[in-house]
Amino acid sequence: MKEKITLQGMLYDSKSSYLRGPALAPPLIRKAYRSDSANYFAENGMELRPEIFNDLGDFEIKDYFDIEKITTQNLHKESPLITLGGDHSITFPILKALNEVHGLVQILHIDAHGDLYQNFEGDPYSHACPFARIMENKLATRLVQLGIRTLSSHQREQAKKFNVEIIEMKDYTETKLPHFEKPIYLSLDIDALDPAFAPGVSHYEPGGFSTRQVLDIIQHIKAPIIGADIVEYNPTRDINDMTAMVSAKILKEIVAKILENNETIN
Numbered sequence: 657m658k659e660k661i662t663l664q665g666m667l668y669d670s671k672s673s674y675l676r677g678p679a680l681a682p683p684l685i686r687k688a689y690r691s692d693s694a695n696y697f698a699e700n701g702m703e704l705r706p707e708i709f710n711d712l713g714d715f716e717i718k719d720y721f722d723i724e725k726i727t728t729q730n731l732h733k734e735s736p737l738i739t740l741g742g743d744h745s746i747t748f749p750i751l752k753a754l755n756e757v758h759g760l761v762q763i764l765h766i767d768a769h770g771d772l773y774q775n776f777e778g779d780p781y782s783h784a785c786p787f788a789r790i791m792e793n794k795l796a797t798r799l800v801q802l803g804i805r806t807l808s809s810h811q812r813e814q815a816k817k818f819n820v821e822i823i824e825m826k827d828y829t830e831t832k833l834p835h836f837e838k839p840i841y842l843s844l845d846i847d848a849l850d851p852a853f854a855p856g857v858s859h860y861e862p863g864g865f866s867t868r869q870v871l872d873i874i875q876h877i878k879a880p881i882i883g884a885d886i887v888e889y890n891p892t893r894d895i896n897d898m899t900a901m902v903s904a905k906i907l908k909e910i911v912a913k914i915l916e917n918n919e920t921i922n
């Protein structure tokens with residue numbers, strides 16, 4: 657019997673610095689997941705019908721600090737948790753909730769941006785800051801970032817201060833993929849992909865991953881995955897629901913990977 661995956665959606669984009677829209681994403685990723693244009697088989701052969709999820713639905717967030725409270729209510733030690741965002745600010749409160757249940761984790765963060773600002777336009781909880789907050793609050797023993805192609809001098813200093821392992825996009829090859837020995841949390845910002853593959857994002861940062869490269873990265877993960885998020889899909893910028901389908905495909909492959917890796921452990 658496969659374990660169920662807890663699924664929650666955060667309808668929240670108030671910490672976005674440039675455009676709003678990611679709050680609309682969670683129901684559209686679910687809809688794309690169920691689209692008749694595709695089937696439910698992951699590439700590893702597992703059939704992952706929507707019933708695989710313990711789907712708790714979408715949460716309308718008024719107050720940023722409610723994200724942690726809601727995640728705490730939704731989180732159970734035995735069940736991996738996937739969150740659909742929302743902008744990237746949600747990852748810090750999710751990690752806080754996760755830390756109470758799972759202790760320290762290692763994080764694989766895939767993004768065009770480091771999201772390491774000490775504060776952004778005066779807001780320490782901006783979507784440009786979550787990984788500074790996570791490291792400052794010592795919620796992770798290790799942070800590995802992939803896809804990064806926008807580092808400012810300030811963010812380079814922050815990365816140094818927090819011992820962040822960054823494989824910048826310009827240096828990326830599959831052979832450099834990190835090896836994790838401990839359970840990981842996977843945080844995927846859709847703008848890590850090249851806008852050619854995923855146009856539905858607020859910040860177009862050309863020169864990114866192909867969809868295939870992101871799927872390969874996920875499929876190469878050897879460690880158990882206790883939680884993941886898919887953030888920053890902005891439907892107002894999408895073309896023909898293309899990015900919704902990309903997000904849904906990535907969701908399916910993350911679930912397949914969770915089931916594959918967590919089963920080997922048990």
Ligand code: MN
Pocket residue numbers: 744767769771783845888
């Ligand atoms: Mn981000």
Ligand code: MN
Pocket residue numbers: 767768769845847848859888
């Ligand atoms: Mn980003």
